[in-house]
Amino acid sequence: MFTFVRLSLARQFLLVSFVILLTGMLIIGTWVGRQIEIGVINRTGAVTALYVDSFIAPHLKDLAHTDQLDAEHLTSLGSLLSGTSLGQRIVAFKVWGPDGRILYSSNPALIGRKFPISSNLALAFAGEVHAEISDLTEAENEYERQQWSRLIETYAPLRVEGTGTIVAVSEFYQTTDDLEREVAAAQLLSWLVVGTATVIMYVILAGLVGRASNLIVAQERDLRDKVTQLSALLSQNEQLHDRVRRAAARTTALNERFLRRLSADLHDGPGQDLGLALLRIESLADTCASCAMATAKGHTAGQDFRTVQTALQSALADLRAISAGLRLPELETLSPAEVAERAVRDYERKTGLTVALSIDGAPRAAPMPAKITLYRMLQEALANGFRHATYAAQSVRIWGEAGQLHAEVADAGKGFHPQSVSPDGHLGLAGMRERVEVLGGMFSVETALGHGTRVSVMIPLDATEITE
Numbered sequence: 001m002f003t004f005v006r007l008s009l010a011r012q013f014l015l016v017s018f019v020i021l022l023t024g025m026l027i028i029g030t031w032v033g034r035q036i037e038i039g040v041i042n043r044t045g046a047v048t049a050l051y052v053d054s055f056i057a058p059h060l061k062d063l064a065h066t067d068q069l070d071a072e073h074l075t076s077l078g079s080l081l082s083g084t085s086l087g088q089r090i091v092a093f094k095v096w097g098p099d100g101r102i103l104y105s106s107n108p109a110l111i112g113r114k115f116p117i118s119s120n121l122a123l124a125f126a127g128e129v130h131a132e133i134s135d136l137t138e139a140e141n142e143y144e145r146q147q148w149s150r151l152i153e154t155y156a157p158l159r160v161e162g163t164g165t166i167v168a169v170s171e172f173y174q175t176t177d178d179l180e181r182e183v184a185a186a187q188l189l190s191w192l193v194v195g196t197a198t199v200i201m202y203v204i205l206a207g208l209v210g211r212a213s214n215l216i217v218a219q220e221r222d223l224r225d226k227v228t229q230l231s232a233l234l235s236q237n238e239q240l241h242d243r244v245r246r247a248a249a250r251t252t253a254l255n256e257r258f259l260r261r262l263s264a265d266l267h268d269g270p271g272q273d274l275g276l277a278l279l280r281i282e283s284l285a286d287t288c289a290s291c292a293m294a295t296a297k298g299h300t301a302g303q304d305f306r307t308v309q310t311a312l313q314s315a316l317a318d319l320r321a322i323s324a325g326l327r328l329p330e331l332e333t334l335s336p337a338e339v340a341e342r343a344v345r346d347y348e349r350k351t352g353l354t355v356a357l358s359i360d361g362a363p364r365a366a367p368m369p370a371k372i373t374l375y376r377m378l379q380e381a382l383a384n385g386f387r388h389a390t391y392a393a394q395s396v397r398i399w400g401e402a403g404q405l406h407a408e409v410a411d412a413g414k415g416f417h418p419q420s421v422s423p424d425g426h427l428g429l430a431g432m433r434e435r436v437e438v439l440g441g442m443f444s445v446e447t448a449l450g451h452g453t454r455v456s457v458m459i460p461l462d463a464t465e466i467t468e
Helices: 002-006 009-064 071-083 085-089 119-125 139-145 177-268 270-287 301-326 336-351 368-388 428-437
Strands: 092-096 102-105 130-134 151-159 166-174 355-360 394-401 404-411 442-447 453-460
Touching: 009 130, 009 177, 092 139, 119 130, 119 151, 119 166, 336 355, 336 368, 336 394, 368 394, 368 404, 368 428, 368 453, 428 442, 428 453
Parallel strands: 355 394
Antiparallel strands: 092 102, 092 166, 130 151, 151 166, 394 404, 404 453, 442 453
């Protein structure tokens, strides 16, 4: 069984088909041989029955008026069966009456005896000629059993000439020697035909299956090579994808560092210079406050100094605000939950509003790019809600799941059509989407007019850490 399973499908098919064809050949050959035997027996019986009827019927005319044969007819029948070619072909002969009594027999001891009417005898009285090979087991075959093991037994109706009335049935026996030779020759020929046809079918089938198997093997080999190539390309693609994600994660952190440095440079450079200039302007403004000299436009020098002082104060405030917006708080030591809380509390401090914060199973740690993206996303989403849904209730939910950080910002504002969102502006929805997706995350916005807005993100926690 295990050997069969290890064979290829083509060989399994050929083996099974060989067994099926061989079994079919044996069944068909046996059936054909049997039909040939039956046909030869029936033909032999029918031909012999014609001879018997032509020779014996004239001696049985009296049976139309009486139920027994006289001595003269009995003698005539005995002479006919012993001295003619018919007698040479028939080894035993009986004439049956309608009541099952033997009117004549080549064995005189049976004449006059009565036996039960068999089915074959009944068929003959019904007008049919019936022939078969008998094993001589019936009671009336006691004489035949002593000399032969089996004989061809034929029952033929005997009719009165000119009327067609069946008055008796002849039963005669022939040896099977000639029959067996004829049947054997016919069966041998049939076996040769069936065997040759089976071999031809098997050879054709084997050829077709062989060609199909070779084609399948070749295609399988090509497919295996292509799968190997695709696997190699997939591996390379995964490596490139991983490198892109790592590069994106590094870029996220490096951008924040750049913004931090830019914030420091603005604070320590132009900010300090503006501060110094403002101090000097204030001193000069105090000195010239009582100066009555007017400028070309009719203003006093003190008024001009006050105007410059106000402009410098406004510029310094804007510069400090820009610097503060560029700079992130220190996130390295914070967990994702603490990062979310820092962003929410900073928003509450600036706007004076209250945000419902829910933290459910957030991870204890996350790579720096993930924390930066979380902070910026919350910062921008809350600011967008403040700008477009002022004083509407806002909520933030943070949770972790299977190595992923999830965040959701929702408001009860008036909502908007997503198609109307402009890709321009400070970060905005497009900026948040880009920040999330460069780390391999997912970003989505659910909104409709009159139904508020919900911003959802998923950030994978395998983002690359950045080291100095």
